[in-house]
Amino acid sequence: MGTEEISSQTRANHRYFIRIDKAEPRRFRAVVSLAMSHNLIELLKRRGGGPAATLDVLRRALEERGEVTDDDRRAAAAASGLPEATVYGISTFYDDLLRPVGRRDVRVCTGTACWAAAFDGQIRDLEQGLGLRLGTRSEDGELSLTETVCLGFCHSSPSFREGDVVDAGPGALERILSGETAPAPEPEWESTLPEPVLTRPGDYSGLRRALAELTPEQLLEEVKAANLRGRGGAGFPAGLKWEFARKAAGPSKVIVANGDEGDPGSYIDKYLMERNPALLLEGMALAGYAVGAETGYVYVRSEYPRSKPALDAALAAAYEAGELGDDIAGSGFSFHVHVVVGAGSYVVGEETALLNSLQGLRGTVNSRPPFPAERGYHELPTVVNNVETLCNVPFIALRGAEAFAALSPGATPGSKLVCLNERFERPGIWEVPLGTSLREICEGLGGGMRDGRSLKALQIGGPLGGILPAWELDTPFDFEPLAEKGCMLGHGGIVAFDDRTNARELARHLLRFGAHESCGKCFPCRIGMTRALELVSAEEPVDRAKLEELLETLEVASLCAHGSGMPAPIRSLIAHFPEELGLR
Amino acid sequence: MQVVVDGIEVEVAPGTTVLEAAKLVDRWVPTLCFDERMVPFGACRVCLVAVEGAPGPLPACTTTCRDGMRIATTDERSRRIASNVVELVLSELPGPPAEHTELAEVARRLGVGAPRWTGATHPVRHDERHPYLVLRHELCISCGRCVRACDEIQGAFALTATGRGFHSNVTAGLDAGFLQSTCVSCGACADTCPTDAISERLLVALEEAGGASDG
Numbered sequence: 001m002g003t004e005e006i007s008s009q010t011r012a013n014h015r016y017f018i019r020i021d022k023a024e025p026r027r028f029r030a031v032v033s034l035a036m037s038h039n040l041i042e043l044l045k046r047r048g049g050g051p052a053a054t055l056d057v058l059r060r061a062l063e064e065r066g067e068v069t070d071d072d073r074r075a076a077a078a079a080s081g082l083p084e085a086t087v088y089g090i091s092t093f094y095d096d097l098l099r100p101v102g103r104r105d106v107r108v109c110t111g112t113a114c115w116a117a118a119f120d121g122q123i124r125d126l127e128q129g130l131g132l133r134l135g136t137r138s139e140d141g142e143l144s145l146t147e148t149v150c151l152g153f154c155h156s157s158p159s160f161r162e163g164d165v166v167d168a169g170p171g172a173l174e175r176i177l178s179g180e181t182a183p184a185p186e187p188e189w190e191s192t193l194p195e196p197v198l199t200r201p202g203d204y205s206g207l208r209r210a211l212a213e214l215t216p217e218q219l220l221e222e223v224k225a226a227n228l229r230g231r232g233g234a235g236f237p238a239g240l241k242w243e244f245a246r247k248a249a250g251p252s253k254v255i256v257a258n259g260d261e262g263d264p265g266s267y268i269d270k271y272l273m274e275r276n277p278a279l280l281l282e283g284m285a286l287a288g289y290a291v292g293a294e295t296g297y298v299y300v301r302s303e304y305p306r307s308k309p310a311l312d313a314a315l316a317a318a319y320e321a322g323e324l325g326d327d328i329a330g331s332g333f334s335f336h337v338h339v340v341v342g343a344g345s346y347v348v349g350e351e352t353a354l355l356n357s358l359q360g361l362r363g364t365v366n367s368r369p370p371f372p373a374e375r376g377y378h379e380l381p382t383v384v385n386n387v388e389t390l391c392n393v394p395f396i397a398l399r400g401a402e403a404f405a406a407l408s409p410g411a412t413p414g415s416k417l418v419c420l421n422e423r424f425e426r427p428g429i430w431e432v433p434l435g436t437s438l439r440e441i442c443e444g445l446g447g448g449m450r451d452g453r454s455l456k457a458l459q460i461g462g463p464l465g466g467i468l469p470a471w472e473l474d475t476p477f478d479f480e481p482l483a484e485k486g487c488m489l490g491h492g493g494i495v496a497f498d499d500r501t502n503a504r505e506l507a508r509h510l511l512r513f514g515a516h517e518s519c520g521k522c523f524p525c526r527i528g529m530t531r532a533l534e535l536v537s538a539e540e541p542v543d544r545a546k547l548e549e550l551l552e553t554l555e556v557a558s559l560c561a562h563g564s565g566m567p568a569p570i571r572s573l574i575a576h577f578p579e580e581l582g583l584r
Numbered sequence: 585m586q587v588v589v590d591g592i593e594v595e596v597a598p599g600t601t602v603l604e605a606a607k608l609v610d611r612w613v614p615t616l617c618f619d620e621r622m623v624p625f626g627a628c629r630v631c632l633v634a635v636e637g638a639p640g641p642l643p644a645c646t647t648t649c650r651d652g653m654r655i656a657t658t659d660e661r662s663r664r665i666a667s668n669v670v671e672l673v674l675s676e677l678p679g680p681p682a683e684h685t686e687l688a689e690v691a692r693r694l695g696v697g698a699p700r701w702t703g704a705t706h707p708v709r710h711d712e713r714h715p716y717l718v719l720r721h722e723l724c725i726s727c728g729r730c731v732r733a734c735d736e737i738q739g740a741f742a743l744t745a746t747g748r749g750f751h752s753n754v755t756a757g758l759d760a761g762f763l764q765s766t767c768v769s770c771g772a773c774a775d776t777c778p779t780d781a782i783s784e785r786l787l788v789a790l791e792e793a794g795g796a797s798d799g
Binding site: 037038073088092093345362366367369515516518521524526529530534535549550552553556557559 | 616617623624625626627628629630632640641643646648661665666668669672673675676700701702703704725726732735736739741742743744745746747748749750751752755756757758759760765766
């Protein structure tokens with residue numbers, strides 16, 4: 001790399017700072033107000049190694065040789081244009097790059113659905129059966145065993161992965177142990193809507209209609225009028241996000257589909273990316289048309305080995321049919337999509353962390369502003385939407401905002417996919433109108449608990465969602481009603497805990513996840529999550545005041561939803577199961 | 585535009601942060617990851633203040649002023665939460681911070697003593713291969729100041745954050761010491777470090793001999 005270039009760049013930056021004085025505080029702040037290294041991004045842009053080039057090089061090294069060496073890090077630095085130290089930092093951040101890999105590489109899912117099924121018993125059985133501790137490789141390099149959260153086979157727990165094959169459910173452990181790992185069946189899905197929105201196979205009819213009949217402004221207005229709220233957890237109106245990006249100045253703009261569905265117990269985006277990829281690609285192109293972007297990225301988590309192949313195949317078919325690519329249907333609008341694979345990190349689902357990871361950097365969170373809509377991928381105005389959010393757009397483009405609102409009278413507009421874990425009699429994916437009662441979902445569709453068990457509580461919307469006790473089952477499945485119960489719609493995954501579940505064990509399971517996945521950027525989450533885990537892991541009763549003061553600190557002071565959200569389920573457990581939690 | 589900090593009206597330019605506004609009127613706001621030579625980072629969450637109309641405490645370093653904003657730097661809840669965060673920081677270190685460090689100073693001014701939450705601390709690991717600089721990993725609080733100084737001030741890109749979550753730390757190059765990295769021995773990292781995790785060997789020797797003092 002050119003040292004000259006770098007130092008002139010930093011000198012230029014430095015000038016902004018030495019001009020600060022009391023009369024003219026940070027006059028150029030708008031120029032340098034970047035929560036992450038502007039210099040590193042400049043280096044990436046100059047070298048142009050493509051999205052996540054560092055992750056690709058390091059992952060390949062691991063697959064080929066079972067470990068990442070300094071030579072691999074130097075190669076990744078050369079491929080990406082990043083400094084060697086930066087690459088070292090990247091290589092120590094992601095789960096995938098840190099695990100020892102043997103010729104036979106076994107992973108066990110430690111997600112919440114698998115926990116609710118087996119309470120980690122499958123881990124002990126696997127360790128015993130393979131004669132190997134979690135996170136280690138046999139001395140001869142033949143076999144490696146690590147944990148992974150979560151494989152998205154929550155309908156069929158416990159689940160395991162060997163290479164790229166996921167096996168799950170009854171008999172899976174025995175098959176892994178006898179070396180006969182077999183692909184597990186994918187979940188069933190069904191729509192309760194007369195006219196499905198998200199389970200209807202994508203056919204680009206919405207995009208064709210928009211390109212022929214709507215201006216980008218009209219499409220944007222339609223999505224705003226539809227009040228399409230983000231389905232990834234935060235519920236932010238997609239139309240507003242698009243408008244910010246459309247209005248932001250930039251030489252070009254970018255659409256990013258967030259397919260980092262890290263919530264343990266959720267397999268909604270997995271279903272969409274693998275079983276209905278054309279609908280997602282169509283939604284992304286529509287977002288591009290409305291915002292003025294010609295490039296899209298799908299960021300897929302590495303825990304879903306089947307997602308990228310499915311998306312790539314759908315993409316090739318779309319280019320072939322002229323549904324995507326240059327000058328789509330003679331409209332003058334072009335749209336290209338690239339599919340990028342992550343490397344194992346939950347917090348990368350947060351949009352600024354996702355953009356860092358998409359650029360091949362450490363997946364840590366940035367403070368906002370600047371928001372991605374203003375400055376995102378390569379500092380270009382960027383829309384980051386959840387996969388399911390984008391999958392709603394083709395319907396809106398084809399049928400309009402009124403038809404979208406009519407799907408769910410009296411509730412937040414639109415349909416929602418909900419997925420149920422293995423504890424249900426009929427686990428799987430259901431498309432329901434928002435506002436459907438949880439009783440209807442859990443008992444009507446899911447058929448209640450299996451094995452004659454009774455329901456103890458639900459965790460809805462991922463690990464940051466509160467715990468809803470069984471006696472609150474008449475709550476509607478929608479943003480506000482769930483918020484009133486200290487819960488959230490989140491991404492829409494539902495994990496049922498049956499009557500065998502212990503609240504203290506559940507708190508330990510959740511906080512272990514929270515501590516393991518903290519990105520380490522902000523102090524409260526980096527330290528506080530570990531302290532909370534230590535509190536509930538101790539043998540003695542938990543000092544309630546000490547725990548609650550810690551939870552408040554996490555809620556108030558954390559930089560992102562991981563730290564501020566993780567206390568919610570613990571607060572629910574304190575409220576509903578104080579004795580079991582062992583408080584004093 | 586104008587903002588009010590602890591009842592004091594002050595004229596600020598658009599884009600001014602709340603922290604800068606507070607400094608303009610000489611109000612103290614505790615910070616650990618902030619260094620005015622670098623872009624605000626928003627990591628330590630110790631600079632919490634109350635802003636009228638906001639639902640809760642906000643970090644002063646990354647919140648920009650709006651016209652008419654009313655800021656309270658000594659708000660009870662903001663200070664309590666900030667103190668809790670400093671307490672957590674003390675709990676991750678193997679022992680109390682050296683008296684002259686910025687961390688010790690912040691803890692003293694906030695009145696934070698022995699931490700209520702205790703548990704794992706960072707393992708002791710010293711990198712003493714450089715003739716002037718020493719990196720004591722167990723004292724690192726992952727504020728990112730050294731990494732950013734190396735990037736934004738010196739442009740040497742010799743340092744990086746490592747690990748994740750509680751195990752986050754810093755290192756030079758490929759973790760083979762400063763000399764094996766692109767380090768130019770400028771000392772910007774040691775200069776900005778609030779805990780002496782990176783410091784000059786001479787000062788460490790002085791301190792160990794019991795002769796260290798402020799400055």
